[in-house]
Amino acid sequence: MAKGGRAVYGEAIGILVLDTSFPRIPGDVANATTFDFPVRYHVIDAATPEKIVSEADRARALLPAFIEGARLLEKQGVRAITTTCGFLTVMQKEIAAAVSVPVVTSSLFLIPLLRSMLDSERSIGVLTAHSGKLSPEHLIAAGVQPNWAVHVRGLEESPAFSRAIFGKGDDCIEMNVDQVEAEVVSECRKLVDDVPGIGCIVFECTNLQPYAPAVQARIGLPIFGIYHLVNLLQSGIVCPRFSGYM
Missing domain, CATH: 3.40.50.1860 (Rossmann fold)
Structure with a gap:
């Protein structure tokens, strides 16, 4: 019996994205073609690279917005969450505590x-x-x-x-x-x-x-x-099926 309750399905990985304008070429974590499976993105408004990279304390000022974004992604059905900036380690504990799905920020x-x-x-x-x-x-x-x-x-x-x-x-x-x-x-x-x-x-x-x-x-x-972490998360939360001969 299939269960509903959401409008969109099939995106197991949620990605919190910095507010940027530069090109996201294939291979970049914020280019959806980088992965062999669908992902769901959520942009954190005003979270520019300058603010996140400048100082750890300055980045933490945006913690409420990242928590809100993580909760939204979870509500939309993702089963694990990551981000597009490795400097967000300073928010790891708080974001992970705010949702019930695995989180790895960097x-x-x-x-x-x-x-x-x-x-x-x-x-x-x-x-x-x-x-x-x-x-x-x-x-x-x-x-x-x-x-x-x-x-x-x-x-x-x-x-x-x-x-x-x-x-x-x-x-x-x-x-x-x-x-x-x-x-x-x-x-x-x-x-x-x-x-x-x-x-x-x-x-x-x-x-x-x-x-x-x-x-x-x-x-x-x-x-x-981060590409390897996203693939690790995907393979753990959506276990692949195997078939073949022994």
């Missing part, structure tokens, strides 16, 4: 798992939108301990990326995708050159997944991001 939550997967001599690289703004508070909120070998590099000095993500008006309407890819590859290359022994890289920024193949081709390491 790819940074992958770091404790990856640390267990790697040899103790290997470290983890993190590529972030702004290294000067990704604070110990953000990392600790994701379960990352201060004494862990986690090395952060940012894209704040990368002109094409910064212009698109942090620009205003016409500056963020267009994005030179090839140049952004070159900047992302370059920063990852510098990171592994400067810090020998890195075992993998985590993309904090949810806009970076489109460039993962190019990065991996250059440095040969595993690359993880």
